[in-house]
Amino acid sequence: MEIKDKIVPLLQEQFPETNFEVTDFRGDLKIKFDASLIVPVGNFLKQHDELKFNMCEDVTAVDWATKKKRFTIIYHIYSLENKFRLRLACDVEENHPHIESVVPVWKSANWYERETYDMYGIKFDNHPDLRRMYMPEEYEYYPLRKEYPLMGIPGDLTLPKK
Amino acid sequence: MEKLTKDDVHPSIVKALLDQETNITFEDALENEMILNMGPQHPATHGVLRVLLRLDGETIVAAVPDLGYLHRGYEKMAENMSFYEFIPHTDRLDYISPPANNTAFCLAVEKLYGIEAPLRAQYIRMIMTELARITSHLVAVGSLAMDVGALTVFLWCLREREKVLNSYDIICGARFTTSYTRIGGVAADMPDEAIVIIKDFIAQFEEKLDEAERLLNTNRIFVERLEGVGVISGEEAINMGLTGPNLRGSGIDHDLRRANPYMLYDQMDFKVPVYNEGDSLARYFVRADELRESCKIILQCLDKMPKGEIMLNSPKKVLPRKTEIYTKMEELIHDFMIVNFGVKPPVGDIYSAVENPKGELGFYIVSKGEGHPWKMKIRSPSFCNLQSLGGLIKGHMISDVVAIIGSLDPVMGEADK
Structure with a gap:
């Protein structure tokens, strides 16, 4: 059996009450589930003897610009042993967007989550060092949100004093 | 200070x-x-x-x-332009190896569209990617040597790099910001003149590389400043998300060209150098060895490269040829639509990653069926x-x-x- 066909049944077995929404587009497997389960699911995928998704390659978010379920957090994880990449997705709401940090599972998520926080303003709970990645610390906007204009907001960056 | x-x-x-x-x-x-x-x-x-x-x-x-x-907000800009318009911006990501970035981006968009470039274009892309790997590793090795005080090697490496840039010049008209690939192929065919230059370069490169390596590997100052410095174990390297030569310097045999072959890398015969020490010296050795492997891949590509088309013939998805736009109505309409509104991909999201000189360069594209991406995330190896x-x-x-x-x-x- 291919690794691709194994993942969803194994997950369903471990988390019987969760609804896993599976899409397969152009060969990319994407699994969408409830945001509160990201850490247990991550731990399971990483520690399972067959799956071993030991590398977190990327964490990012998508802003759908909708009233409900405005953001989707996207995780790309890779299994070096199976040479397979999996995409996890979790929806979060616009009002106080937050999700549990996966740094305890994959250390490398540290900077990716900081970048996502910087660009979308999504808080990662229990992140060890949640600071802005690119923008200055006192910057009050989140540039990759859809309401942020392409040209930027004039006067939003204070120039350093001479 | x-x-x-x-x-x-x-x-x-x-x-x-x-x-x-x-x-x-x-x-x-x-x-x-x-x-x-x-x-x-x-x-x-x-x-x-x-x-x-x-x-x-x-x-x-x-x-x-x-x-x-140096944050320029490329991900924001990408959401506001068509896929074609973004190709020149990929040059400015890893500006030491522009053709590799061009290829990575076009492969991602082609995956979204569900098309594939013709065989010859794929060979040309592979040659350009490997040339980019050579230039990138030459700069990496040279500047590493310069940082620890061996200036001569830096000059030698840049001299070799110049020769590769000369071949870029003939292939695509620019030495640095190449913007060479197009969605569905490459911008121009590789002329025979360029093939001669590349072959000449590779013929003398091995010797020059040996010369530089002799200067470094027997240099006590160089070796002692790198050996045992900045050690990272294999497990920790995976945890921290290292990719590329840095991961292979820690004893993890992972190369996307091997693990998930794209283009025609599965038909190529090359070694993936791996060193177990995990220190700065091991990372240098990996790069030096990869230079030789890249030469091997280029020679194989030049041997196997067939004659033929360099752009896919798919009028609704790929820009038509300039000569046809001037003479045929249908092509003119397609050109107008593609340039003004972009090509409409299916709704969905894809992630496509390639092994760039620095590591895994990935593009995550979310499409809502419009001519421009709804979201594009660049997973850049240097950041990780x-x-x-x-x-x-x-x-x-x-x-x-x-x-x-x-x-x-x-x-x-x-x-x-």
Whole structure:
């Protein structure tokens, strides 16, 4: 059996009450589930003897610009042993967007989550060092949100004093 | 270096530096630990990387990299332009190896569209990617040597790189920002003249590389400054998300060209160099060996490359040829639609990753069926590799910092996007 066909049944077995929404587009497997389960699911995928998704390659978010379920957090994880990449997705709401940090599972998520926080303003709970990645610390906007204009907001960056 | 005052360092960065201990002062450096600001303007940081170092004497207790000095907001810009318009911007990501970025981006868009470039175009792309790998590793090896004081090798490496850039010039008309690939193929065919130049270059390159390696590998100063410096174990390297030569320097045999072959890498015969030591010297050895493997791949590509089309013939998805636009109505309409509104891909999201010289370069594209991406995330290898910097330089001396940064080989254009 291919690794691709194994993942969803194994997950369903471990988390019987969760609804896993599976899409397969152009060969990319994407699994969408409830945001509160990201850490247990991550731990399971990483520690399972067959799956071993030991590398977190990327964490990012998508802003759908909708009233409900405005953001989707996207995780790309890779299994070096199976040479397979999996995409996890979790929806979060616009009002106080937050999700549990996966740094305890994959250390490398540290900077990716900081970048996502910087660009979308999504808080990662229990992140060890949640600071802005690119923008200055006192910057009050989140540039990759859809309401942020392409040209930027004039006067939003204070120039350093001479 | 200018003296820092407390106002120059943001409180949150100070907090990250301090961990739990609070024994720190900005004055009276001899008595206490001290914070030293390195960069963003520093010749050894390969661009505009800023690192704040917390020092006890000359030993580094903690280090916090601070990014964002070259942040141009490419992901925001990508959401507001068509896929074609973004190709030139990929040059400016990892500006040491533009053709590799072009190829990575076009492969991602082609995956979204569900098309594939013709055979000859794929061979040309592979040749260009491997040439880019050669230029990138030459700069990496050269500047690493320069950072630890061996200036000669840097000049030799750049001299070799010039020859590759000359071949770029003939192939696509630009030496540096190539913008060579198109969606569904490449911009221009590879002329025979360029093939001669590439073959000549490879014929003499081995010897030049041996010469440079003799100068480095037998140089006690070079070896001793790198050996055992910045050690990262294989498991830790995976944890920190290292990719590319940095991961292979830690004994993990992972190369996307082998693991998930794209283009025609599954038909190529090449070795993936792996070293187990995990120190800066191992990372240098991996790069030096990869230079030779890249030459092998190029020679195989040149042998196998068939004659034929270089652009896919798919009028609704790929830009038509210029001569046809001027003479045929249908092509003119397609050209107008593609240039003005972009090509409409199916709704969905894809992630496509390739093995770039620096590591895994991935594009995550979310499409809502419009001519421009709804979201595009660039997963840049330098950004992820830099994440391990803080842990690597902890416990070393100040002078080792430049060696470790050089051995990680970050490019800030890519790390800051």
